[in-house]
Amino acid sequence: MILQLEKVQKIYPGVHGPLTILDDINVSIEQGEIVSIVGPSGSGKTTLLGLCAGLDHPTSGMIKLAGSDITHMTENEKASLRNQAVGFIFQNFQLLPTLTALENVMIPLELQGKSKEAYSQASKLLTQVGLGERMDHYPSQLSGGEQQRVSIARAFSNEPRILFADEPTGNLDDDTGSNVEELLFTLNKEKGTTLVIVTHDMTLAEKTNRIIKLKGGKIFSDLKTVAQEV
Secondary structure (H helix, E strand, O other): OOEEEEEEEEEEOOOOOOEEEEEEEEEEEOOOOEEEEEOOOOOOHHHHHHHHOOOOOOOEEEEEEOOEEOOOOOHHHHHHHHHHHEEEEEOOOOOOOOOOHHHHHHHHHHHOOOHHHHHHHHHHHHHHOOOOOOOOOOHHHOOHHHHHHHHHHHHHHOOOOEEEEEOOOOOOOHHHHHHHHHHHHHHHHHHOOEEEEEOOOHHHHOOOOEEEEEEOOEEEEEEEOHHHHO
């Protein structure tokens, strides 16, 4: 298992008492699976993704990521694990505005101590996502779809075992979103990366192997899809 959650709860203090965001979450995801997490706004999707990636910590329960129990890891320990095994794609791209597309993609490689190969690997990935001629452009000079392509290249640059995507097409028009989806699945298949996607888009969700539906902070259903059989 690349990811395992057992009896995970996330509770925040509230004005009128504790607010339970996630309750009794039990999930296991195998290496290579493509999983979507869906549910209405406020159901806990993004909170769950943050817990899975070690960006937040559970109130109770256990989380194992890439073979390591991250439940009680320090922030530095979790950051080190993410740098070695995890990739991220965000709805609002999260590119550094003062760096070029190439420099943004090079960051994870440099953090891994791979400065010598960072340029060539980042260049190759940007060419794969169709931005070979725009590597020296800054985020402000790129369209939304192009920025998301840069973020996808960056996410795959450290060759992660698992990649988390939070509404990866949420800020894009339909045509651009479809292109980004195709690119994401193509690279995922090529690299053999586990992919976990939070999305409101059921059309996108149905292209994954498995759909986990949250409702009221609990898992409402966890089903294989037709895509699993392809």
